[in-house]
Amino acid sequence: MTEHLTYALTVFTGFFAIMNPIANTPIFLGLVDNKDEETKRKIARTSTLTAFIIVFAFIILGKYIFEIFSITIPAFKITGGILIFYVGFEMLMSQKSKVHNTKNDPDEDSIAISPLAIPILAGPGTIVTAMNFASNASLFHVTIVVVDFALIVLLTYIAFRLSDKIVKKIGQNMIAVISKIMGLIIGIIGTGMVVEGIKLSFNLK
Numbered sequence: 001m002t003e004h005l006t007y008a009l010t011v012f013t014g015f016f017a018i019m020n021p022i023a024n025t026p027i028f029l030g031l032v033d034n035k036d037e038e039t040k041r042k043i044a045r046t047s048t049l050t051a052f053i054i055v056f057a058f059i060i061l062g063k064y065i066f067e068i069f070s071i072t073i074p075a076f077k078i079t080g081g082i083l084i085f086y087v088g089f090e091m092l093m094s095q096k097s098k099v100h101n102t103k104n105d106p107d108e109d110s111i112a113i114s115p116l117a118i119p120i121l122a123g124p125g126t127i128v129t130a131m132n133f134a135s136n137a138s139l140f141h142v143t144i145v146v147v148d149f150a151l152i153v154l155l156t157y158i159a160f161r162l163s164d165k166i167v168k169k170i171g172q173n174m175i176a177v178i179s180k181i182m183g184l185i186i187g188i189i190g191t192g193m194v195v196e197g198i199k200l201s202f203n204l205k
Contacts, residue, residue: 081193091183
């Protein structure tokens, strides 16, 4: 029981760090500026639901994707770890990640899909994190990954809906501090993936 709880908390922390609902709230506000409440609600719902579907597909089909492209678990962990470390490093350096962000799309109809759902929420970093947790895992652990990701998506939706209040209450400076802490956590997760990949490659304990 304790082992499962620890795993669930680890997965939740990893997803929270890489998606960072609090830090993404100002981005959401910037994209939906001057839009009415109903439009904001629709964009928030569509973007989070789309992100969940995309990542869920990779969690479930990840094994088959590995087989189709002949991707080994060690190679995935090393490459994915480097990618995630890079995202965390950019966050620590107060830079917008080139992997995780894109220019604002002025098209109101597609704003929920791009850039919000892809790549801000369901970017490469999120997908790699999800597949890392689900790869070579039991059905029970995969279920934990899906449930944890669903919780993060729900928190993100709530953060988007309360975005005005959150930014006003916390302030931009505190959001910047939280982003740096999340960047450190992401960097550690990435390093851990690389180390684990190297161990698997050379059969090290």
